[in-house]
Amino acid sequence: MTLYTGFHSPCLDAQIGFKQVLDSLSQPGKINTYENWHFNWPTLNNASVACLLALCDQDTPVFIDKTLALSDISRSVAFHTQSKLTEQLCDAHFAFLDESIDLESLEQLNIGTDISPESSAFVIIQTKQLPQVTDNNDSTPTDKAVLKELGQTTLRLTGPGILGSRMITTALPVDILTYLVEGRKAFPKGVDFILTHQNSMLGIARTTQLEVISCM
Numbered sequence: 001m002t003l004y005t006g007f008h009s010p011c012l013d014a015q016i017g018f019k020q021v022l023d024s025l026s027q028p029g030k031i032n033t034y035e036n037w038h039f040n041w042p043t044l045n046n047a048s049v050a051c052l053l054a055l056c057d058q059d060t061p062v063f064i065d066k067t068l069a070l071s072d073i074s075r076s077v078a079f080h081t082q083s084k085l086t087e088q089l090c091d092a093h094f095a096f097l098d099e100s101i102d103l104e105s106l107e108q109l110n111i112g113t114d115i116s117p118e119s120s121a122f123v124i125i126q127t128k129q130l131p132q133v134t135d136n137n138d139s140t141p142t143d144k145a146v147l148k149e150l151g152q153t154t155l156r157l158t159g160p161g162i163l164g165s166r167m168i169t170t171a172l173p174v175d176i177l178t179y180l181v182e183g184r185k186a187f188p189k190g191v192d193f194i195l196t197h198q199n200s201m202l203g204i205a206r207t208t209q210l211e212v213i214s215c216m
Helices: 010-026 046-055 071-081 144-150 174-186
Strands: 031-033 062-064 094-098 122-126 132-135 153-158 166-170 192-197 200-204 209-214
Touching: 010 031, 010 046, 010 192, 010 200, 046 071, 046 094, 046 122, 046 192, 046 200, 062 071, 153 174, 174 209
Parallel strands: 062 094, 094 122, 122 192
Antiparallel strands: 031 200, 132 166, 153 166, 153 209, 192 200
């Protein structure tokens, strides 16, 4: 049995991890990077592990995508966080997903209620790469032909934490993009997302509005 390493300094490092998540959600579409995370968990990247260790505890059921949930990963999650792992996505307070997740599965997520929208699931999705980000003061036009060739989609983000608007260009699968865009219609219900890659993360809060500008 293998137990993978947690935070070197649990109290301080958990604060750093929590701040990275908070910054990502309070400034949606902005990439936050912390280079000093070195966890070496085989299926979870450093940013995902930092989210798990900083956010999860014995009161928060955790769902881990079957593509990520090796037996030793499950043991390490339980050891470091005391979280109960659930096999039901609808029961998860925190869900760690691979970008290959399908729309049918995403629709099982708890989106909260009109009275208690904060009771919704918090979702971390591991990506092959994070979106390219452009703030609204960059007037460089989007080359739709190039985006289509690369299989990429450009979204305009607006809402709390964004001055004007912010553009992200991403190769995320269509099922995730569909859920992100359509999920805004249930506001104030909805799901907060963190996209992770290596030591970096990007947040999309449930208060963020998304508009498709060009698609693959």
